[in-house]
Amino acid sequence: MEDDDRELLERSLRRAMESHSGAALDIALDELGWPEALSVEPRTAVSVLFELQGAAHADSSAMGAVLSSALGLQAGRAADVVLPPLGQWHAPGQKVGGDLVICGLGTTSLVDRVTATVVARVGDNDLALEVATADLTIRTVQGIDPSLGLVEVSGDSVPHGAPRQLPPIAWPEAIALARIAAGHELVGAARSMLELARQHALDRVQFGRPISSFQAIRHRLADTLVAIEAADAALDSAWEVRSTQAAAMAKAQAGRSARTAARHCQQVLAGIGFTTEHDLHLFVRRILVLDELFGAARALTRNLGAELLTTRKLPPLPPL
Amino acid sequence: MEVDEYRMSLDLWLEEHQTTLRPDPDATRTLDGQVDHLAKVKRLCYEAGWMRWGWPPRVGGLGGSTLLRAYLGEALTSRDLVAPGIYSMTEVLAPTIIDYAPPPLAADMVPRLLRGEETWCQGFSEPGTGSNLAALSCRARRSDDTWVVTGQKVWTSLAQYADRCVLLTRTGTTESAHKGITALFVDMDSPGIVVRTIETMHGAPEFCEVFFDEVVVPADRTLGEEGHGWSVAMDLLPFERSTALWHRAAHLHRRLQSLLEAVPEDRLDPAAVGEVAQLVYTLRARSRATQYRLAAGDRLGPETSIDKVLMATAEQAVFDLVVDGLGPALALGDDPDSERWRREFLYSRAATIYGGTAEVQRNIIARRLLDLGSDR
Numbered sequence: 001m002e003d004d005d006r007e008l009l010e011r012s013l014r015r016a017m018e019s020h021s022g023a024a025l026d027i028a029l030d031e032l033g034w035p036e037a038l039s040v041e042p043r044t045a046v047s048v049l050f051e052l053q054g055a056a057h058a059d060s061s062a063m064g065a066v067l068s069s070a071l072g073l074q075a076g077r078a079a080d081v082v083l084p085p086l087g088q089w090h091a092p093g094q095k096v097g098g099d100l101v102i103c104g105l106g107t108t109s110l111v112d113r114v115t116a117t118v119v120a121r122v123g124d125n126d127l128a129l130e131v132a133t134a135d136l137t138i139r140t141v142q143g144i145d146p147s148l149g150l151v152e153v154s155g156d157s158v159p160h161g162a163p164r165q166l167p168p169i170a171w172p173e174a175i176a177l178a179r180i181a182a183g184h185e186l187v188g189a190a191r192s193m194l195e196l197a198r199q200h201a202l203d204r205v206q207f208g209r210p211i212s213s214f215q216a217i218r219h220r221l222a223d224t225l226v227a228i229e230a231a232d233a234a235l236d237s238a239w240e241v242r243s244t245q246a247a248a249m250a251k252a253q254a255g256r257s258a259r260t261a262a263r264h265c266q267q268v269l270a271g272i273g274f275t276t277e278h279d280l281h282l283f284v285r286r287i288l289v290l291d292e293l294f295g296a297a298r299a300l301t302r303n304l305g306a307e308l309l310t311t312r313k314l315p316p317l318p319p320l
Numbered sequence: 321m322e323v324d325e326y327r328m329s330l331d332l333w334l335e336e337h338q339t340t341l342r343p344d345p346d347a348t349r350t351l352d353g354q355v356d357h358l359a360k361v362k363r364l365c366y367e368a369g370w371m372r373w374g375w376p377p378r379v380g381g382l383g384g385s386t387l388l389r390a391y392l393g394e395a396l397t398s399r400d401l402v403a404p405g406i407y408s409m410t411e412v413l414a415p416t417i418i419d420y421a422p423p424p425l426a427a428d429m430v431p432r433l434l435r436g437e438e439t440w441c442q443g444f445s446e447p448g449t450g451s452n453l454a455a456l457s458c459r460a461r462r463s464d465d466t467w468v469v470t471g472q473k474v475w476t477s478l479a480q481y482a483d484r485c486v487l488l489t490r491t492g493t494t495e496s497a498h499k500g501i502t503a504l505f506v507d508m509d510s511p512g513i514v515v516r517t518i519e520t521m522h523g524a525p526e527f528c529e530v531f532f533d534e535v536v537v538p539a540d541r542t543l544g545e546e547g548h549g550w551s552v553a554m555d556l557l558p559f560e561r562s563t564a565l566w567h568r569a570a571h572l573h574r575r576l577q578s579l580l581e582a583v584p585e586d587r588l589d590p591a592a593v594g595e596v597a598q599l600v601y602t603l604r605a606r607s608r609a610t611q612y613r614l615a616a617g618d619r620l621g622p623e624t625s626i627d628k629v630l631m632a633t634a635e636q637a638v639f640d641l642v643v644d645g646l647g648p649a650l651a652l653g654d655d656p657d658s659e660r661w662r663r664e665f666l667y668s669r670a671a672t673i674y675g676g677t678a679e680v681q682r683n684i685i686a687r688r689l690l691d692l693g694s695d696r
Binding site for chain 1: 696
């Protein structure tokens with residue numbers, strides 16, 4: 001995609017998110033041609049949309065579309081893909097005694113669909129199965145971030161259509177793409193927290209000077225920027241390498257960075273940042289859920305370490 | 321020459337010449353040995369052309385992207401053929417001379433550095449001027465066609481070996497701060513210079529005190545304009561945080577890989593290993609992007625402070641993990657491997673101090689990147 005096209009997409013998405021969230025944003029994304037951009041230019045479509053979405057504290061069903069597109073399923077308005085349960089990355093379906101058992105999450109739009117796609121692990125195969133949403137138990141999640149619009153999806157012995165066998169690498173690669181998307185959303189949210197804290201530091205006067213002049217404050221904000229840029233670099237690298245390992249590292253880095261940002265920015269915003277009169281808490285809530293989505297930083301990092309201690313081989317970086 | 325072609329041919333050449341290039345472990349236990357070996361590797365690389373790529377023809381280079389230089393340093397450090405710190409001084413000092421010395425001087429001097437014939441040092445810090453570089457007081461007085469320099473520098477790496485020094489001097493009033501600084505290119509064999517080495521915690525006389533007593537420096541050795549030394553320094557520092565740092569990151573990757581190979585079963589916490597691997601990976605990802613910006617002709621500035629913070633954090637994390645994984649060997653071992661781990665661990669403590677402390681980097685980030693205004 002040309003720089004001009006990217007800028008245009010960014011501008012229109014930004015405008016859409018100023019006034020829309022949830023189902024309205026899904027419609028706006030369709031109208032803007034974001035689903036087409038996702039299939040033609042996934043890197044631009046995913047990085048731009050999710051970073052903006054994180055920064056704007058908006059929500060959409062784009063994560064379902066990302067999984068759907070990565071799995072080579074029909075993208076768009078017709079069907080939604082069930083996401084893994086929070087903190088997990090295995091396929092949300094399994095066969096227990098011949099019955100399809102489902103435990104996972106869905107984005108906002110799943111509620112309005114007639115059918116959904118569930119990936120189920122059966123033996124050594126991943127199967128894509130069509131199910132009727134009427135056969136699922138769907139619970140609207142309130143939790144720590146009610147505005148995120150997630151639903152919990154479950155069902156025992158759910159009827160399904162003819163199975164379509166997925167290539168063995170399809171699910172791990174779809175999770176890798178979803179992790180990168182969540183990573184960009186975390187970076188966007190962290191950048192917004194930093195901007196809120198930065199502005200407060202400049203405005204708030206104590207001891208006769210703006211608190212931005214105190215080194216303790218400046219260094220917290222500097223560390224926040226370092227953490228954000230580190231995550232950004234890891235995400236860029238994950239796009240170039242396109243390995244599941246690089247995507248997991250980038251997601252872990254983004255989760256850790258967002259939590260660092262939340263800690264520092266909350267401290268800089270002090271009393272006002274602890275109230276619901278200020279927007280900070282919205283981001284603090286959101287990043288906790290996003291960090292857990294497809295595996296939290298802590299879990300991914302420990303897994304990577306365990307793998308490295310077994311293989312005794314560090315992950316490669318793309319050559320210069 | 322494209323990067324891919326350069327990489328392939330250089331890798332082959334390094335493979336072919338590895339017996340000649342590989343340092344003798346005994347000889348390179350001392351800094352003298354490391355400096356000698358570095359000179360040899362640079363000479364061989366220059367003669368074979370590798371060391372000339374990525375440098376402009378007017379200083380004896382063969383042109384091409386700066387990425388070629390970045391790859392050469394990466395290839396040499398990641399194969400353990402040179403020590404990264406002393407190798408990378410070329411990357412810091414040569415660009416300064418190319419940008420600021422009178423062209424004939426640059427054409428004469430830079431090739432000497434590239435082919436390992438000379439060692440140069442960087443005279444910035446002073447006893448009263450560590451983080452607060454703009455307060456430096458080593459004075460240069462103009463006398464006809466010469467400068468006369470009197471004062472003292474400290475923490476000057478490799479000064480005991482150096483043939484030349486990029487020296488920051490005070491030419492304005494003491495109150496002139498960064499406006500009254502002039503950079504000079506000084507021959508270290510000039511009468512009036514005394515060098516005293518300082519033994520560091522990691523057991524090498526890596527840096528020095530340098531005393532200047534009425535040292536005469538020709539005026540045509542001025543780098544940039546009189547009173548503009550601050551911008552010379554500010555342009556040099558990003559090189560310290562870009563190509564040099566890329567080389568250091570390659571070295572860290574190599575040492576973390578060596579740790580993974582050497583560590584006994586069940587000594588390391590997987591979570592700690594995972595985190596350090598991510599830190600090193602992320603440092604390299606960031607530094608790689610910086611290399612591309614440099615190669616595209618971007619002017620590097622305060623954003624390289626982020627690279628430096630990431631580097632210092634990663635370096636200390638790697639060697640903290642070394643302590644966790646190889647503690648007994650590090651504490652008691654007197655074999656060459658243990659000695660090396662110990663030396664590198666101790667050296668890593670300086671990563672948040674040299675080249676601008678961790679605090680100075682954060683001050684730069686706060687002021688220049690976050691636009692937080694003055695800290696007063």
